[in-house]
Amino acid sequence: IRQGKLQPGLRALFRVAGRESERASTFDLGFALGPRLNAAGRLSDMSLGIECLVTDDLGQALNIAQQLDQLNRERRSIETDMQEQAQAFLDTIDATERASLALYDPEWHQGVIGILASRVKDKLHRPVIAFARGNAGELKGSGRSIAGLHLRDALDLVSKRAPGLLLRFGGHAAAAGLTLREENLERFEELFEQAVQGLVSPSDLTRTIETDGPLEAGWMSLESARLLEREIWGQGFPAPVFSDEFQVDKQRILKDRHLKLTLRKGAAHFEAIQFNFAESAPPVVRAAYRLAVNEFNGLASVQLVLEHIEPA
Numbered sequence: 001i002r003q004g005k006l007q008p009g010l011r012a013l014f015r016v017a018g019r020e021s022e023r024a025s026t027f028d029l030g031f032a033l034g035p036r037l038n039a040a041g042r043l044s045d046m047s048l049g050i051e052c053l054v055t056d057d058l059g060q061a062l063n064i065a066q067q068l069d070q071l072n073r074e075r076r077s078i079e080t081d082m083q084e085q086a087q088a089f090l091d092t093i094d095a096t097e098r099a100s101l102a103l104y105d106p107e108w109h110q111g112v113i114g115i116l117a118s119r120v121k122d123k124l125h126r127p128v129i130a131f132a133r134g135n136a137g138e139l140k141g142s143g144r145s146i147a148g149l150h151l152r153d154a155l156d157l158v159s160k161r162a163p164g165l166l167l168r169f170g171g172h173a174a175a176a177g178l179t180l181r182e183e184n185l186e187r188f189e190e191l192f193e194q195a196v197q198g199l200v201s202p203s204d205l206t207r208t209i210e211t212d213g214p215l216e217a218g219w220m221s222l223e224s225a226r227l228l229e230r231e232i233w234g235q236g237f238p239a240p241v242f243s244d245e246f247q248v249d250k251q252r253i254l255k256d257r258h259l260k261l262t263l264r265k266g267a268a269h270f271e272a273i274q275f276n277f278a279e280s281a282p283p284v285v286r287a288a289y290r291l292a293v294n295e296f297n298g299l300a301s302v303q304l305v306l307e308h309i310e311p312a
Contacts, residue, residue, distance in 0.1 A: 001021055001024040002021070002022055002023065002024050004021070004022070006021060007053070007056070008055060008056060008057060008058040008060075008061035008062075009052040009053040009054070009055060009061045009064070009065070010033065010053070011058065011061065012052065012058065012061035012062045012064070012065035013032075013033045013036055013037070013052065013065050013068070014028070014032075014033070015062065015065065016036070016062075016065045016066055016068070016069040017032040017033060017036065017069070019032050019033075023229070023230075025229050025230065026232055026233050026234060027229070027292075035072055035075075036049075036065070036068040036069055036071075036072045037049040037052070037053075037068065039068055039071040039072040039074075039075045040068055040071055041111070042071075042075055042109075042111030042112060042115075043071050043074055043075055043078075043109070043111050043112075044071055048064060048067060048068065048071075049068060051064055052064040052065055052068060075111070075112060075115075078109050078112050079112050079115055079116065079119075080257075082105070082108055082109070082112060082113075082116050083116060083119060085105050085107075085108075086103050086105075086116060086120060086130070089103065090120070090124070095124045095126060098126065098193060099126065099127075099193060099196040099197045099200060099205060100126055100127045100128070100129075100192055100193050100196040101120065101124065101126050101127070101128045101129070102128075102129050102130075102131065102141075102185070102188065102189040102192060103116070103117070103120065103128065103129070103130045103131065104130070104131035104132075104139065104185060105132075106133055108130065108131070108132040108133075109132060110132040110133075110134065110140055113130035113131065113132045113140070113141070113142045114130070114142035114143075114144065114175070114177075116130045117129060117130040117142055117143055117144040118144040119276065121144040121145070121146065122276075123276075125146055125205065125206070125207035126146065126205065127143065127144070127145040127146055127149050127151060127154070127196055128143060128144055129141045129142065129143035129178070129192070130142055130143075131185065133182070134179060137181055137182055137183075138167065138179055138180070138181060138182065139179070139180055139181070139182050139185060140177070140178075140179050141177060141178045141179070141180070142175075142176075142177050143155075143171070143175065143176045143177070143178070144174065144175055145173065145174050145175070145176075146200075146204065146205070147204070148200045148201065148203075148204025148205075149173075149196060149199055149200050149204065150172075150173040150199075151171055151172070151173060151174065151175065151176040152169075152170065152171040152172055152173065152176045153173075153199070154192065154195045154196055154199055155169045155171070155176055155178055155192075156169075157195045157198075157199070158188065158191045158192055158195050161191055161195070162187070162191055165180060165184055165187065165188060165191070166178050166179070166180055166188075167179045167180055167181070209241065209243075209288045209307055209308055210241070211241045211242055211243040211288050212240045212241060212242055212243075213242065213243060214242060214243060214244040215242040215244065215291075217265055217266060217268040220265075220268070220270060220291065220302060220304075221302055222293065222300060222301060222302045224291055224302070225291040225292055225293045225302045225303075226293060228240065228290075228291055229292070229293055239290055240290070240291075241288050241289065241290055241307055242288070242289055242290070242291070243286065243287065243288045243289070244265060244286070244287065244289075245265075245284060245285065245286050245287075245312045246263035246264060246265050246270075246272075246284070246285055246287055246312075247263065247264040247265075247283065247284055248261055248262075248263060248264075248281050248282070248283055248284065248285060249261075249262045249263065249264050249269065250262040251280060251281055253278050254273075256278060257275075257276060257278055258273055258274065258275050258276065258277065258278070259273065259274040259277045259278065259279065259280075259281065259306075260272075260273050261273070261274075261281060261306075263285075263287070263304065270302065270303075270304050271294065271301065271302075271303050271304070272287070272289065272303065272304035272305070272306055273303060273304075273305060273306065274305075274306035274307075274309065275305070277306075281309055282311045282312075284311070284312040285309045285310065285311065285312055286309070286310050286311070286312045287304070287306050287308065287309045288306070288307040288308045288309075289304040289305060289306045289307060290304070290305045290307065291303075291304065291305075292304070292305045
């Protein structure tokens with residue numbers, strides 16, 4: 001891809017996402033191109049994404065990529081509304097008292113419940129299954145799990161303990177889907193909680209972030225960020241995460257969703273952001289972060305992408 005050996009569909013997706021294929025990274029594939037391709041299957045017809053990838057006509061590819069980009073914008077809007085509804089429910093319970101969460105709203109969109117489950121799982125570090133209405137009288141669930149729980153095995157245990165409760169289910173350790181009758185949701189929630197409690201230990205329910213420790217300020221540079229950006233990171237080979245203490249000089253909330261900060265370490269100042277985190281930071285923080293490149297109006301600078309912050 002970096003050498004320009006990519007077909008029209010990928011070239012078009014890079015263009016509508018505002019990314020440069022010559023500097024393609026795993027971030028581009030996971031967070032820029034991937035969501036646009038997936039949006040077709042979530043909200044419309046997955047064949048649109050397939051057509052984008054197989055066409056040899058750049059004009060047609062650009063037209064499809066623009067449609068996919070619009071679908072992804074709609075998906076984000078739907079997801080934001082669903083997250084707000086889910087948060088309103090979560091504010092009424094103490095999630096730390098539970099080993100799992102099952103969420104449902106009759107207005108939720110089937111194609112976005114998996115993303116919702118993932119967001120809540122990341123925030124609360126609990127296996128989460130979100131449900132939406134399917135065929136008449138049925139609910140479709142999409143789940144995401146934490147490292148200590150094989151989600152498909154947990155559903156299999158529920159199925160064995162209550163034959164017929166799950167009409168269909170399948171998946172793997174980290175993600176799974178299921179279908180059940182709407183009137184059986186409360187029973188499922190009870191049995192799923194019991195299954196999870198039996199399969200995980202208390203330590204599994206404690207979020208842990210492994211880091212590479214502190215990074216000297218001299219290495220927190222645009223050059224270092226670009227070096228890391230060019231490497232190929234993935235499952236079992238994650239990008240480095242560093243940790244250190246910083247003074248918080250400035251902070252604000254972007255789009256009611258993201259925390260934007262200016263951090264200070266000694267005499268050095270760094271721009272930082274924590275996505276999907278709309279809470280204020282204390283004056284001094286201990287942060288786990290990744291080095292990233294922030295490009296705005298043609299200018300590039302180093303940015304710390306925060307994985308976690310806590311009072312120092």
